[in-house]
Amino acid sequence: MGLRTGEQYLEAIKVRNKAEIYVMGKEVKDVTTHPFLKPSIMAFKATFDAPWEEDTKELARAWSPFINEEVNRFNHIHRSPDDLAAKVKLLRKLSHKTGACFQRCVGFDALNTLYIITELMAQKGKTEPKERFVEYLKTVQKKDLALAGAMTDVKGVRTLKPSQQKNKDAYVRVTEVTKDGIYISGAKANITGVAASEEIVVLPTRAMGPEDQDYAVAFSIPTDTEGIKIIVGRQLNDARRMEGGDIDALPYFYNHEGLVIFDNVFVPMERVFLLRDWQYTSQLVEIFSAYHRQGYGGCKAGLGDVIIGATYNLAKQIGVEKASHVQEKLTEEIFLTETMYAAGIAASLNAVQPCPNCWWVNPMHANVTKHLVARFPAQISQLAIDIAGGIIGTAPSEWDLKNPKLREYIAKYLQGVEGYTAEDRLRMVRLLENVSMGVAFMIESVHGAGSPAAQRIMFSRLYDLNYSEEVAKKLAGMKSNVKFTEKAEPWRDTETEKLAKSKSIEEKKQQ
Numbered sequence: 001m002g003l004r005t006g007e008q009y010l011e012a013i014k015v016r017n018k019a020e021i022y023v024m025g026k027e028v029k030d031v032t033t034h035p036f037l038k039p040s041i042m043a044f045k046a047t048f049d050a051p052w053e054e055d056t057k058e059l060a061r062a063w064s065p066f067i068n069e070e071v072n073r074f075n076h077i078h079r080s081p082d083d084l085a086a087k088v089k090l091l092r093k094l095s096h097k098t099g100a101c102f103q104r105c106v107g108f109d110a111l112n113t114l115y116i117i118t119e120l121m122a123q124k125g126k127t128e129p130k131e132r133f134v135e136y137l138k139t140v141q142k143k144d145l146a147l148a149g150a151m152t153d154v155k156g157v158r159t160l161k162p163s164q165q166k167n168k169d170a171y172v173r174v175t176e177v178t179k180d181g182i183y184i185s186g187a188k189a190n191i192t193g194v195a196a197s198e199e200i201v202v203l204p205t206r207a208m209g210p211e212d213q214d215y216a217v218a219f220s221i222p223t224d225t226e227g228i229k230i231i232v233g234r235q236l237n238d239a240r241r242m243e244g245g246d247i248d249a250l251p252y253f254y255n256h257e258g259l260v261i262f263d264n265v266f267v268p269m270e271r272v273f274l275l276r277d278w279q280y281t282s283q284l285v286e287i288f289s290a291y292h293r294q295g296y297g298g299c300k301a302g303l304g305d306v307i308i309g310a311t312y313n314l315a316k317q318i319g320v321e322k323a324s325h326v327q328e329k330l331t332e333e334i335f336l337t338e339t340m341y342a343a344g345i346a347a348s349l350n351a352v353q354p355c356p357n358c359w360w361v362n363p364m365h366a367n368v369t370k371h372l373v374a375r376f377p378a379q380i381s382q383l384a385i386d387i388a389g390g391i392i393g394t395a396p397s398e399w400d401l402k403n404p405k406l407r408e409y410i411a412k413y414l415q416g417v418e419g420y421t422a423e424d425r426l427r428m429v430r431l432l433e434n435v436s437m438g439v440a441f442m443i444e445s446v447h448g449a450g451s452p453a454a455q456r457i458m459f460s461r462l463y464d465l466n467y468s469e470e471v472a473k474k475l476a477g478m479k480s481n482v483k484f485t486e487k488a489e490p491w492r493d494t495e496t497e498k499l500a501k502s503k504s505i506e507e508k509k510q511q
């Protein structure tokens with residue numbers, strides 16, 4: 001099949017028999033109709049609609065050599081830098097259609113990460129994980145499955161390693177290995193779109209040592225599995241979704257995050273891609289986080305466009321769009337948005353190839369992208385609120401507008417330039433309020449794909465200060481013995497590149 005429609009996706013996730021999904025303390029069986037979750041399901045669905053819509057089908061389809069069929073790009077393994085750039089462009093486009101995070105990219109990045117890691121393991125002589133992974137990938141692609149990626153552990157005391165924690169389940173771990181599979185215990189936090197998914201791809205969240213080997217595990221599991229419990233988190237303004245209106249919760253597309261508990265869950269061996277292989281965890285984390293950081297250049301730039309458009313329209317509604325300070329602020333919003341996007345495209349086109357047919361993003365540029373995203377959305381929102389005015393925090397509700405006794409007054413006092421109605425004003429105000437201050441633009445931008453400190457660690461790991469010092473010493477006429485490389489950038493190899501260049505088990509034996 002390779003490509004499903006949005007309607008086919010909705011049908012597939014309707015019934016949950018085994019997993020328990022909770023929203024505000026109550027169990028939900030049909031996630032597609034629950035008023036709290038429905039906006040999130042609709043945002044996820046946009047990724048299934050994209051291959052069928054005129055303006056996105058080119059970007060949303062890709063050819064898979066694994067099944068010799070067209071697949072949804074969200075289940076595609078990147079085959080070139082252009083594929084990576086197409087991901088960023090698709091994410092920007094989908095933000096235009098949803099005004100929200102559409103939640104399918106974490107699973108997408110998890111697939112590509114496991115493809116590289118299992119390939120590198122195979123090159124070092126361990127071939128089974130790759131064979132299992134490729135079989136799994138073919139199933140995902142053929143059935144066009146909706147994946148969630150689960151990485152962040154609950155982590156307990158942050159200064160302690162997994163094996164040092166008093167709570168042994170502070171990180172997801174293997175509790176038993178049988179010839180047929182493994183048993184899993186623990187929980188993953190902040191898991192984007194998990195209640196909207198059909199499968200969860202679980203990855204370790206940090207580099208592990210030999211003492212943490214029970215925590216070095218990667219696998220996939222159907223979301224509707226016995227022992228899986230999902231507790232969906234709350235968000236700003238979330239109760240508005242349940243009011244049954246059509247204005248106050250605009251854009252009526254949202255992401256959700258959930259705490260996913262694995263209560264002694266059995267995972268069949270054919271779904272296990274990393275088992276106690278702690279030596280590969282630091283590379284795995286590096287690969288995944290860079291992939292997801294690159295993607296933010298697309299989706300957050302797309303949300304920036306929504307905010308710029310809403311701001312401009314509100315300025316027009318009150319007749320200030322030509323004022324020089326408004327023009328200046330809109331220009332700043334454009335600059336901030338395009339800078340995030342440019343970084344995401346640079347991370348794609350300057351891609352790295354750690355193994356034949358593996359394409360990874362440029363790790364320095366991917367980290368720069370996410371670091372910009374951690375800062376700029378707050379500035380874009382602030383400028384938008386500045387232009388939109390105080391009404392963004394004080395507007396009457398849609399229920400006031402719909403009250404026959406009040407409608408006339410609101411129509412009179414909310415209207416500005418002729419041609420725009422009070423309802424137009426309220427609609428645009430609500431869209432701007434919910435997108436500019438929502439989780440996807442404000443919280444996710446800071447913490448998603450790793451907090452800002454994580455990117456700064458990567459900058460200092462990747463940038464070779466000694467090299468640039470030698471460049472300066474040479475220009476200053478000081479003694480310098482360094483032989484300069486052909487590389488234009490003073491960058492060190494990543495852990496992944498070091499692993500790719502290291503010897504295989506066979507080569508080591510021959511020495």
Ligand code: SF4
Pocket residue numbers: 091100101102103104105106192292295296299300444448
């Ligand atoms: Fe995709 Fe962006 Fe949401 Fe991550 S934050 S899942 S990249 S839309």
